[in-house]
Amino acid sequence: MPFAEHPNPETHPDAQRFTAFARVRTPQAGRILARWAGGLGLLVLAAGFLPWTQNIRSTGKLTTLRPQDRPQTVPSTIGGRIKTWRVQEGQLVRKGDTLAEIVEIKEKYFDPQLLVRTREQLEAKINGLRENAAKTRALGGQQDALRLGLAASLNKARNKVRQADLKVRSDRAELVAAQADFAIARRQLERQEFLYKQGLKSLTELEQRRLKFQESTAKLQAVENKLAASGQESLSARIELESLDADYADKLAKSESDRRSATGYQFSTEGEIAKMRNELANLSIRAGFYFITAPQTGYVVRALKQGEGEIVKEGEDLITLMPANPRLAAELYVKPMDVPLLRVGRRVRLQFDGWPALVFTGWPGSSFGTFGGVVQVIDNIDSQGQYRLLVTHEPGTEAWPAPLRVGSGVYGWALLDDVPIWYELWRQINGFPPNYVGDATAYPAGQPAKGGKVVKADKKSSYGNEE
Structure with missing residues (x-):
């Protein structure tokens, strides 16, 4: 081929x-x-089509959720000198246990019987106030007696004035009669002298008539003097009546002045008694501050003052105390651009310092040595350009390691949406933020999400891409 x-x-x-x-x-x-x-x-x-869990990375340290669970310093409420220590560092103390004992350094409080003597002074003041109250009541009774005496004296003086007026009237009527007798005697004398000159009356009768005339003149003069004396007596009675008011008014004014002085002293003494009671209460409370006690159950971390006999100032810290059973929380910090993606109840994976872990941030289910958490608190203000989160243990997941201590370092990944790997790479290359996930993935604190999975929200990303 x-x-x-x-x-x-x-x-x-x-x-x-x-x-x-x-x-x-x-x-x-x-x-x-x-x-x-x-x-x-x-x-x-x-x-590239495998699922990838978007997350927000952050770092921080372990703290406590409740402020009362955080390390605290125990101050000395009053200034003094350390007499003795009752604990040592690292010791577990119960609430109310004595940590240290101090003694006074102010000479005002040196007297060991100061409370007893102050109480005696208070009792003396109270007794003095009681006697002064009795004096006030006596002065009030004296005023009542003076008013009764004034009323009786006035009635007596008015009766005397009326008697004097009646006597004046009687003497005036007697004067009128004496004047009438004097006029008759004078006319009779004149007629006797005329008849004597006519030879109709003897010298003896004339002398007798002259004698009667003299008697009438003397009687008239006596009656006039008597009327004048009666008038003076009436005037004296009226003057005595008027002076009686002034005399008793002076006595009542003096008694009222004494009563008001006693009342003023009573009010002043009551103020002093209140002040002494306040001082006695302060001394009683101050006596309890000689023993520095533990505000809650915990461990003595460090003594901030050393030795015995050292002087401590008022409000100066003596001991650092760590509560025994704090509710731990991870304190994480995130960037401001990531805060809108977080909600209270968002699930978080945590890695603690000193605890071995193998972490795959995109596959939290495949990681080893990480622990579940849930966002409990999101601060409303930033802290040096970042926002603080408080993450607590997620219910229903593995418990956090018991050896953890407050202040240990922690790394966190807040879990967001599940997307393909190619989409995550494309987002990272373009610098886009993670997808916004609504409240469907958030659940109330202490309530795990349904099935423990993140529910995807059918929404667009912040850049308008369909999810």
Whole structure:
């Protein structure tokens, strides 16, 4: 058969006789390489359609979810001198256990019986207040007695004035009668003198008439003097009545002044008693601050003051305490551009420092040594250009390692949408962000997602590509 018609000229029987065939023949190694390259190409092409889980990578450290579970310092509420230590570093203490004891350094509180003496001063003040209250009541009774005495004296003085007025009236009537007698006696005397001059009356009768006239004149003068005296008595009674008001008003004013002074002293004493009670309460509370106690159960991490006899200031830290059973959380930081892709309840895979792990970020189910987490908190403000996440253990997954300690490093991958590998490579080359996944993948804290899988959202990416 001619060479041109043979299906494979290299296998033609006459091909071995010509050297040209050997020079143009494809090398055996090249064919093998081509086959492998073709197979690898097909494998890479097929791998491009494998699912890839988009994720947001972040780093951080372990902390606690609750603020009360984080390491804290125990301060000294008051200033003093360390008398003795009751614990050592690394020791487990219960809530209320005594950590250290301090003594006073202020001379105001040196007296060991200060509480007793302050209480005695308070009791003395209270007794003084009680006596002052009795004095106030006595002054009030004195004022009532003065008012009653004033009313009685006024009635008596008014009666005296009325008696004086009646006497004046009586003396005035007596004066009118005396004046009438004097006028009659004078006319009779004049007639007697006229008749004596006519010789009709004797000198004896005239002298008798003159004597009666003198008696009438004396009586008139006595009655006038008596009326004047009665008028003076009436005036004196009225003056006494008026002075009685002024006298009792002065006594009442003085009594009222004493009562108000006692009342003012009472109010002042009540203020001092309240102040002393406050001071006594402060001293009682201060006495409890001589013993520094553990605010919660935990481990003594470090003593910030050394030795005994060292002076500590008010509010100065003495001991660092780590709570015994903290609820751990991973503190991760992400870029601002990744925050819109995260929600509370988003699943996260975590790798802890010191814990062996084999991580395939795109295939979280194939990774080894990683642990499940769920986003619990997303900060509303940035921290040095990044946003903080708090990730807690995901219910229903493997428990976090017991040896973990607060402050250990942690790496996290927040799981997003499942996409083909070719799409992820195309997104990375173009610098596009991961696909936005709605709340379908998020679930309330403490509630695992249905089936533990990420539910894809039928939405467009941020660049308008159909998912």
